[in-house]
Amino acid sequence: MSNKETIKETLAALGSMPYGPLQEASGVPSGSFGRTLRDLVQAGELERADSDYRLPVDEPTRAYCARCGGSHEKRGVWACTAA
Numbered sequence: 001m002s003n004k005e006t007i008k009e010t011l012a013a014l015g016s017m018p019y020g021p022l023q024e025a026s027g028v029p030s031g032s033f034g035r036t037l038r039d040l041v042q043a044g045e046l047e048r049a050d051s052d053y054r055l056p057v058d059e060p061t062r063a064y065c066a067r068c069g070g071s072h073e074k075r076g077v078w079a080c081t082a083a
């Protein structure tokens with residue numbers, strides 16, 4: 001298993017974690033841990049929130065619209081096309 005997969009599986013199992021505890025829990029060698037983490041964040045496979053790292057959260061693609069009572073797809077912004 002690659003270092004990237006190991007880090008992602010650790011976060012999937014334990015939730016968001018700061019740098020040090022994530023390095024310990026994943027067991028990825030310290031020499032490559034920082035570079036691997038940076039690559040995952042730059043690729044959008046991980047998110048950094050304050051001092052924690054986490055897997056990205058899927059955002060909903062449809063939402064209820066109070067204006068028309070329907071459901072709309074998200075395309076950049078939530079927008080109701082009802083007049």
